[in-house]
Amino acid sequence: MDQLIFASEVMLNGLMTGVMYALVALGFVLIFKASGVFNYAQGVLALFAALTLVGIQNGQVPFAHLINAAFGTSLHHFGWTVPSILAVALTALVMVGLAFLIEKLVLQHLVGQEPIILFMATIGLAYFLEGLGDVMWGADIKTLDVGLPQGISESIESVTDSWFGYGYFIDRLDIWATVIAALLVAALVAFAQYTKQGRAMRAVADDHQAALSVGISLRFIWVMVWSIAGFVALVAGIMWGTKSGVQFSLSLIALKALPVLMLGGFTSIPGAIVGGLIIGVGEKLFEFAIGPMVGGATENWFAYVLALLFLVFRPQGLFGERIIERV
Amino acid sequence: MKLKFPAIVAAATMLAAPAMADLIVPNMSYRTGPYAANGIPYADGFADYFTLLNERDGGIGGQKVQVPECETAYNTEKGVECYEALKSQNPLVLNPLSTGITYQLIPKIGVDGITLYTPGYGRTSAKDGSVFEWVFNAPANYWDGASVAVKHILDQEGGDLTGSKIALVYHNSAYGKEPIRTLQELSKKHGFELSELPVDAPGQEQKSQWLQIRRDKPDYVIMYAWGVMNQVAIQEAVNIRFPMDKFIGIWWSGSENDVKPAGAGAEGYKALTFHGVGQEYPLYDDLKQYVYDAGKAAGAGDQTGTVLYSRGAYAALVIAEAIAKAQELAGTAEINAAQMRDGFEALDITAERMVELGLPDFGAPIQLSCENHGGDGLGRIQQWDAAAGQWNLITDFIEPDAEILDPLIKEDSQAYASEAGLTPRCN
Numbered sequence: 017m018d019q020l021i022f023a024s025e026v027m028l029n030g031l032m033t034g035v036m037y038a039l040v041a042l043g044f045v046l047i048f049k050a051s052g053v054f055n056y057a058q059g060v061l062a063l064f065a066a067l068t069l070v071g072i073q074n075g076q077v078p079f080a081h082l083i084n085a086a087f088g089t090s091l092h093h094f095g096w097t098v099p100s101i102l103a104v105a106l107t108a109l110v111m112v113g114l115a116f117l118i119e120k121l122v123l124q125h126l127v128g129q130e131p132i133i134l135f136m137a138t139i140g141l142a143y144f145l146e147g148l149g150d151v152m153w154g155a156d157i158k159t160l161d162v163g164l165p166q167g168i169s170e171s172i173e174s175v176t177d178s179w180f181g182y183g184y185f186i187d188r189l190d191i192w193a194t195v196i197a198a199l200l201v202a203a204l205v206a207f208a209q210y211t212k213q214g215r216a217m218r219a220v221a222d223d224h225q226a227a228l229s230v231g232i233s234l235r236f237i238w239v240m241v242w243s244i245a246g247f248v249a250l251v252a253g254i255m256w257g258t259k260s261g262v263q264f265s266l267s268l269i270a271l272k273a274l275p276v277l278m279l280g281g282f283t284s285i286p287g288a289i290v291g292g293l294i295i296g297v298g299e300k301l302f303e304f305a306i307g308p309m310v311g312g313a314t315e316n317w318f319a320y321v322l323a324l325l326f327l328v329f330r331p332q333g334l335f336g337e338r339i340i341e342r343v
Numbered sequence: 344m345k346l347k348f349p350a351i352v353a354a355a356t357m358l359a360a361p362a363m364a365d366l367i368v369p370n371m372s373y374r375t376g377p378y379a380a381n382g383i384p385y386a387d388g389f390a391d392y393f394t395l396l397n398e399r400d401g402g403i404g405g406q407k408v409q410v411p412e413c414e415t416a417y418n419t420e421k422g423v424e425c426y427e428a429l430k431s432q433n434p435l436v437l438n439p440l441s442t443g444i445t446y447q448l449i450p451k452i453g454v455d456g457i458t459l460y461t462p463g464y465g466r467t468s469a470k471d472g473s474v475f476e477w478v479f480n481a482p483a484n485y486w487d488g489a490s491v492a493v494k495h496i497l498d499q500e501g502g503d504l505t506g507s508k509i510a511l512v513y514h515n516s517a518y519g520k521e522p523i524r525t526l527q528e529l530s531k532k533h534g535f536e537l538s539e540l541p542v543d544a545p546g547q548e549q550k551s552q553w554l555q556i557r558r559d560k561p562d563y564v565i566m567y568a569w570g571v572m573n574q575v576a577i578q579e580a581v582n583i584r585f586p587m588d589k590f591i592g593i594w595w596s597g598s599e600n601d602v603k604p605a606g607a608g609a610e611g612y613k614a615l616t617f618h619g620v621g622q623e624y625p626l627y628d629d630l631k632q633y634v635y636d637a638g639k640a641a642g643a644g645d646q647t648g649t650v651l652y653s654r655g656a657y658a659a660l661v662i663a664e665a666i667a668k669a670q671e672l673a674g675t676a677e678i679n680a681a682q683m684r685d686g687f688e689a690l691d692i693t694a695e696r697m698v699e700l701g702l703p704d705f706g707a708p709i710q711l712s713c714e715n716h717g718g719d720g721l722g723r724i725q726q727w728d729a730a731a732g733q734w735n736l737i738t739d740f741i742e743p744d745a746e747i748l749d750p751l752i753k754e755d756s757q758a759y760a761s762e763a764g765l766t767p768r769c770n
Contacts, residue, residue, distance in 0.1 A: 022558055029550050036548075081643045092645075147375075154643070155379035157574065157600045167582045167608075185557055187582055256547065259578055261604030265377035265545045265571040272548065303551040313515040313541035315551060 018182075025184045026304040027297055032190035034296020035197045039252040040273040041280065041288040042200070043245040048282045049221045050241040051123075053134040057142035059270025060149075061111075061246055066253030066262040067149045068110050070158040073103040078152045100162040104250070111246030112239075119239045127234070146267060155264060160257040164192050193255045197289070200251060204244070204285055213240060221283070278323035281336025290334060298322045365409040366402065366678070368393065368662055369429045371439045374642070376416040377545060378570045380600050381651055383642055385440060386412070388655025390641035391634050396663060398633040403666045404676035419443040426451065435666065435683040436460050438658055442518040445478075450763065452477045458684045460665075462658050463488075463594055463617055467521055470717025471756035472688065473767040479687045479716045481661070481709050483617040483743075485567070486751065487720030488593045489522035490743035491615055492565050493529045495591065495724050498738075500562075505534035510561040512552055512568070512576060515541035519567045522593075526565070528747050535562075546572025553579040566592045573601035581608030588613060588726070597734070598650040602727045610729040613737075615722045618657045619705035620734040622648035626656075626701030650725075650734060657706060664700075665690050688713055707740045713769035720748070 040062065047055040055061075071078060075094040083091055098106070122137050165188040173183035208214040219227040220237045228234060253262070256269050280291025299315040299322070307314045326334060370389050373382030393408045402408050411432060413425035422444030426437065436458040439445055445465035452459050459478045461469065467486045469478035483491075497504060511526055513519035523539060530537040538559060540552045546568060553576075556564060564585065568576055573596045580590050588611040592601070597614020627648070634640050635647065646652040669678045669686025678686070692709040707721040721740035728735055760767055 022554075026551070026554060029554060033548060033550055084643075150375065150379070155374065155383055157380045157604060159604050159606065161606075166578070168584065185554060185583060260547055260571050260574045261600075263377070263380055263571060263574070263600075264375075265547065268377060268545050269547060300551055304554075307551070311541065312539070312552075313543045315548065316543040 021180050021182050023301065023304060025182075026300050028184065028186060029190070030297035030300030031293055032186065032194060032296070033300065034276075034293040035194045035289075036190070036252075036255055036292075037272045037276050037295055038289045038292025039193065039197055039200075039248070039255060040269050041276040041292055042197075042204075042285065043248040043252065044270075044273055044277055045280075045282060045285055045288045046204075046241055046245045046248065049285075050217055050237060051134070051220075052131050053138060054131075054282070055245065056135060056138040056270075057145060058245065058249060058273070059267040060142040060145045061114075061249035062253040062256065062269060063262075063264065063266040064114070064145050064149045065107055065111055065246060065250035066160060066257040066266060067153040067158070069103055069107040069162075069250065069254065070160050070257075070262050071153045072106050072110075073098050073100065073162075074158075076153060081154065082151060104162065104254075107250055108247050111250055112243040115239050115242035115246050118242055119235060123238055124235065142267070146264065150264070158257075158262040160254065160262050162254055162258070164189055164254070164258050166258065189255070189258060196251060196255070200248065201285060201289055207244075208285075213237075217241060272319075275319040275323035277333070278320075279326045279333060281333025284333070284335030287333055287335030294326075294334075295319050295322060366406050366666060367409050367411065367432050367434045368436060368659075368666075369425075369432070369434050370410045370412040371415050371422065371425055371429075371437060371441075371444070372412050373415050373417040373440070375414060376418070378417040381570065381598065382417060382440065384598075384646035384649045384651035385655035385658075387641040387644075387646045388652035388657075389438070389659045390655075391630060391652075392656040392659035392663070394634050394639050394641070395630055398637065398639065399629060403663055404670040406670075406676045408663075408666075415439065415441065415444060417441055419447055423447050423451075430455060430457070433680065435678065435680055436662055436687075438462070438662070440464070442466075442521075443516070446517060449475070449478060456680050456684075458680060458687060460658065460662060460687070462661065463654070464518070467717075468752045468755035468759065470715065470720075470752050472712065472714050472716035473769040474756040474760045474765055475716060476768060477684060479665075479711065481690075481711055481716065481718030482707055483594075483720045483722050484717055485518075485521035485593065486525040486748050487717075487743040488615050488722055489525040489565070490529065490748060491720075491722035491724075491741045492591050492593075493526070493533065494741050494744065495613075495738065496563050497533065507535040507563070508538065508559065508561040509535050509563045509565060510538045510540055510556055510559065512540045512542060512549075512556075512564055512566045514546065514568050514572055515543045518569065518595075522565075522567055524751060525748065528751065529744065532744075532747060542568070542572055542576070544572070545570055546575055549575050549579050553583050553585075556580075556585065557583045563589045563591065566590070566596050568592065568596045573598075574604045577602060577605045577609050577612060580612075581605050587611035591615065591724070594654075594722070597725060599732075599734075600651075602729070603732070607729045609727050612727045613724050614727075614734075616650070616725045616734075616736075617706065617722050618653055619702065620650060620653065620725055620736060624702050624705060629701060653705075657702075660700060660702070661690070661692070661709065664692050664696070687711060687716070 043058045075096040077091045080091045169186045169188050172186045177183035216232045276291040276295050280287030299319045302318045303314050372386035390410050393410045397407050415422040415425050422439050438460045442464050445461050461480045465480055467484040469475040469480050526537050542549050592614040594615045602609040665686040668689050669682045670676050673682040690711045694708050709718045720743040723740050724738040725734040726737045
């Protein structure tokens with residue numbers, strides 16, 4: 017009985033963790049859906065967004081080290097702090113500006129190129145952004161606090177304790193992540209279904225050439241999609257950065273999204289969510305049940321095994337579009 | 344005047360390369376990548392100490408110390424590339440600050456005749472100088488750390504751990520696995536139950552491990568982590584309300600970077616250290632006068648006095664003392680790599696010498712020999728004061744359990760000697 021209770025606690029935590037993975041996967045899906053590009057830089061976008069958010073919040077002078085080295089000054093901070101909401105809004109604006117620059121300086125010159133060329137461009141972009149983030153905001157670990165609560169939910173603990181004689185652990189940050197992810201997905205779906213720009217985005221996703229022929233601006237759609245992906249990266253950066261502090265390993269969260277994408281499909285927003293949940297629950301339950309027998313640390317590889325298993329039966333992923341090419 | 348290309352190349356090479364007589368002590372640093380936040384303060388401390396010696400004393404024995412930097416990004420392949428690149432500059436000693444890189448370099452340095460200094464990391468059994476002729480890991484190694492942690496726990500529990508439960512949360516790598524054997528032996532000796540919880544790199548997701556800790560309720564948790572795994576583990580421990588004064592990290596899990604993201608929740612967290620904390624040492628007056636105020640500080644100059652800065656400076660201090668000893672033995676200031684190794688083997692840093700160096704009681708005395716390349720392995724416990732934002736030393740230096748460690752080190756080094764076809768020396 018105890019094992020069953022523990023397993024259900026692990027499963028609930030797996031679901032919550034899955035939402036965190038899905039938040040990262042969403043950014044990949046958006047860009048792939050609209051442009052057929054696997055955006056290698058998505059993890060770095062999350063890092064860059066989180067660095068920018070903390071920098072703005074703390075009133076940090078961007079490029080301070082560079083300025084000080086060039087002019088012999090000793091600038092670090094402006095001496096003010098910015099409220100979290102305003103800082104998030106300003107960071108979102110920065111991400112829109114970044115999307116504009118990416119389109120103007122990189123994507124615009126690669127229109128009509130093979131997807132692999134665009135993929136290579138995003139690899140270059142990832143390393144450039146990582147370096148830019150370092151020069152702009154420094155490499156130290158920054159504490160991120162936008163007011164999200166962390167730690168055990170005592171109400172869930174006491175309720176489950178009264179029911180099962182064992183208080184479940186659920187992190188309040190994970191609960192918030194779930195709520196925010198649900199709102200984000202609902203907003204994205206509503207945007208795609210009910211707005212003119214959203215419909216244009218779907219048209220581009222379906223067929224670039226056909227969309228162009230009816231007057232849809234590919235450039236505008238790319239800027240828009242990269243802006244939205246930048247905003248999603250900001251949300252993922254906030255969630256993961258609150259947990260571990262904002263540091264350069266934040267870009268590695270992209271690795272957690274890959275099995276989710278393989279499982280959920282590269283073109284489906286609901287797929288990213290469901291894929292995340294399956295990976296989260298699957299890896300946690302496997303670690304709980306089998307991990308102790310094989311020395312533990314199974315989560316990283318088991319997520320990929322699970323994704324591969326699904327791929328065998330549905331190569332396009334659970335919710336991906338089946339591509340049939342007639343010759 | 345027309346300059347010919349070979350002349351330009353020759354001139355550029357002369358400008359770029361250190362003067363022939365200089366002492367070359369490379370700084371294998373990582374200022375980029377996921378571990379940069381830890382690599383930067385260490386590299387700054389290492390460089391600043393040598394800058395101080397150059398500016399204040401004119402170097403060591405009248406010879407300036409050159410500290411060429413090579414970026415490893417804490418990546419083993421890049422570390423080996425750095426080694427190959429630095430080799431041509433005739434370095435006296437290398438300090439790669441990575442257990443992975445150390446393992447790759449150990450077979451190479453024996454052939455090339457370059458000393459490897461790995462304080463507090465690397466291959467533990469390199470302490471056995473009869474097998475590892477060119478490697479030194481004083482003042483303490485991973486196994487010393489595990490033993491010192493258990494001794495501290497014994498002290499907290501009135502000397503009896505029978506029936507107690509200790510969990511080891513470790514980085515699932517060669518580094519993280521180092522203390523397992525030692526802790527297994529110590530659990531047999533003291534009667535505690537040991538559970539091992541590996542975390543895959545980088546360690547951003549540790550929910551499973553901490554749920555298990557919450558279920559199993561160990562009395563103490565010992566952690567061997569690095570980078571983001573530290574911050575996440577400490578936050579998860581706070582989340583499950585694990586008592587922080589019963590959570591002890593190895594020295595690589597005990598910097599300001601590791602505790603600050605968890606805020607007030609990290610109050611009371613403990614970590615091992617093999618050196619002092621803070622800036623309340625006379626050495627810092629000299630650093631301020633000759634390095635910081637002179638605008639010669641490495642990096643952004645904002646890491647002064649942090650745990651990892653202190654550790655980098657301490658590593659440089661030990662190397663500098665070994666150079667001085669080598670010069671004394673060789674009767675010349677212009678020593679070579681083989682003489683540098685001799686200097687390490689004859690190293691004797693006493694408590695009085697630490698006072699002269701401006702770091703009283705900062706590190707335990709270090710006395711090395713042909714057989715002993717690792718010193719006495721003493722460690723202290725530091726505890727985080729979240730309100731003050733500083734580490735406080737809460738114990739004196741604690742000796743590790745030689746009765747357990749010495750046979751383990753002998754066993755491991757002998758196994759390496761057989762595998763590598765080495766004949767033990769020092770007879």
